[in-house]
Amino acid sequence: MLEWSRAAWRRHLPNVPDINSFVRELGDGTIHGLAHATAIALPDKVAVRLDDEVITHGELDSLAGRFAASLRINEGDRVLLATPLTLNWLGAYLGILRAGGVAVLANPAYTQAELDGIVRAAEPALVLREIGRPDAEPQPWNERAAPDPVALLAFTSGTTGKPKGVPLTHRNLLTSIRAAMAAWRWKRYDVLVHALPLFHQHGLGGFHATLIAGSSLHLLPRFDPEELLRAAEKATVLFAVPTMYQRLEGTAESNRLRLCVSGSAPLGRAVAAHAEGVLGRAPLVRYGTTESGLDTSQVISDPPADTVGIPLPGVEMRFGDDGEIQLRGPQVAAAFLDGDGWFRTGDIGRLDEASGHLVIDGRTKEMIITGGMKVYPREVEVALESHPDVSEAAVAGVASERWGEQVTAWVVMKPGAAFDPGKLSEHAGTMLAPFKRPKEIKRLEALPRNHVGKIDRRRLR
Numbered sequence: 001m002l003e004w005s006r007a008a009w010r011r012h013l014p015n016v017p018d019i020n021s022f023v024r025e026l027g028d029g030t031i032h033g034l035a036h037a038t039a040i041a042l043p044d045k046v047a048v049r050l051d052d053e054v055i056t057h058g059e060l061d062s063l064a065g066r067f068a069a070s071l072r073i074n075e076g077d078r079v080l081l082a083t084p085l086t087l088n089w090l091g092a093y094l095g096i097l098r099a100g101g102v103a104v105l106a107n108p109a110y111t112q113a114e115l116d117g118i119v120r121a122a123e124p125a126l127v128l129r130e131i132g133r134p135d136a137e138p139q140p141w142n143e144r145a146a147p148d149p150v151a152l153l154a155f156t157s158g159t160t161g162k163p164k165g166v167p168l169t170h171r172n173l174l175t176s177i178r179a180a181m182a183a184w185r186w187k188r189y190d191v192l193v194h195a196l197p198l199f200h201q202h203g204l205g206g207f208h209a210t211l212i213a214g215s216s217l218h219l220l221p222r223f224d225p226e227e228l229l230r231a232a233e234k235a236t237v238l239f240a241v242p243t244m245y246q247r248l249e250g251t252a253e254s255n256r257l258r259l260c261v262s263g264s265a266p267l268g269r270a271v272a273a274h275a276e277g278v279l280g281r282a283p284l285v286r287y288g289t290t291e292s293g294l295d296t297s298q299v300i301s302d303p304p305a306d307t308v309g310i311p312l313p314g315v316e317m318r319f320g321d322d323g324e325i326q327l328r329g330p331q332v333a334a335a336f337l338d339g340d341g342w343f344r345t346g347d348i349g350r351l352d353e354a355s356g357h358l359v360i361d362g363r364t365k366e367m368i369i370t371g372g373m374k375v376y377p378r379e380v381e382v383a384l385e386s387h388p389d390v391s392e393a394a395v396a397g398v399a400s401e402r403w404g405e406q407v408t409a410w411v412v413m414k415p416g417a418a419f420d421p422g423k424l425s426e427h428a429g430t431m432l433a434p435f436k437r438p439k440e441i442k443r444l445e446a447l448p449r450n451h452v453g454k455i456d457r458r459r460l461r
Helices: 001-013 018-023 033-041 057-071 086-100 112-121 168-185 201-213 225-232 242-247 269-279 377-385 421-429
Strands: 046-050 055-056 078-081 102-106 127-128 150-155 165-169 192-194 214-218 239-240 259-262 284-289 295-296 316-319 324-328 343-351 358-363 366-372 373-375 390-400 404-413 440-445
Touching: 001 018, 001 316, 033 057, 033 168, 033 201, 046 057, 046 201, 055 057, 055 086, 055 316, 057 086, 078 086, 078 112, 086 102, 112 150, 150 168, 150 316, 165 168, 165 225, 168 201, 192 201, 192 225, 192 377, 201 239, 201 295, 225 239, 225 242, 239 242, 242 259, 242 269, 242 390, 259 269, 269 390, 358 377, 366 390, 366 404, 373 377, 377 390, 377 404, 377 421, 404 421, 421 440
Parallel strands: 046 214, 078 102, 078 127, 102 150, 192 214, 192 239, 239 259, 259 284, 404 440
Antiparallel strands: 046 055, 150 165, 284 295, 316 324, 324 343, 343 358, 366 373, 390 404
């Protein structure tokens, strides 16, 4: 598997002569330091557009300096940022890092009880619920931090239980996003658009890439299908989750987009085909976790369906005896490595023989034991989603006296399609062993999801 991982690096970067040296340098520097270097090189270039406001790289760096001076924190202090997204939010985030602090990013829609839970877990020195533009003079530039101090205490999306804090260093974050940028051929001229929350790594990674490359980011503060499509017509890169791609309608008038990236949840064939029809380009799928950042991506020139790609540069992968995906590399949070230096993801995967790409079959915690046999939900979902009338599917185990757990499916049908559970079960049976076939199939208008688009299976049962 290690040979496969290193061969994957070469598939992503065939023109890099010394791939090992390249990987070693991915984590050099700090996020705020690279942003500062970009501001010096491109002070007048637009960094971020948010609603009708814009800020240049130079202005953003100055704003970060003002926040760094006004926060009055010590190195290593944690600062909880739980405000709606504004240009000041961007300056505050970079200011926390510039002052040597650790950013703790929270959903501003959290209830007070939810926020109290984050506060108890993170123990921040400072909590920011409202922020204005600081009056302090910018803190003089001083690159105090090396790549290894913690930059971000990230909290998992928590679909299976209580969210946990993950300490990520500058090296972790930079290795992850720079590897993806290289694989995706990210350049200074690129314009990224997305409507993803920056308190989640999918959206935050796009901001980091913009700062590092000196490119531009068009942030939409909320997802609106029409707005996102209009913005995408003027962009070269689009980040979205499958539910966003599914809701896009019409056809993009411009074809500037060279790359569409999908993550955070499985991308079904029907949704991928729909997105390609609207945008003129099929989404490229990537896979990652909060603890390990971006780990795999489909090859930019050849994205095979129903896979999540191959390891990005720097990522080493292996499978445990039960098929669990295990990772190591400079992008992985050290606190989550086991005794032999590997991170156990909790995801079950396998290699697709035809493409050599990784396929995700499900979570170890989601595995269904039915009649003593193991069934992974994603395998059943893929079978159902291959039916021409099914838009998307979700599968979970439901308590059963006969089976222990009964394989149960919920499907969203395409507009105008008739719902016939018998025919869907028969179709799934052409791809699955009898014990994997759903014992019951139910129809939903939409699947329950969390804020980053992951199916919330607890709400299905």
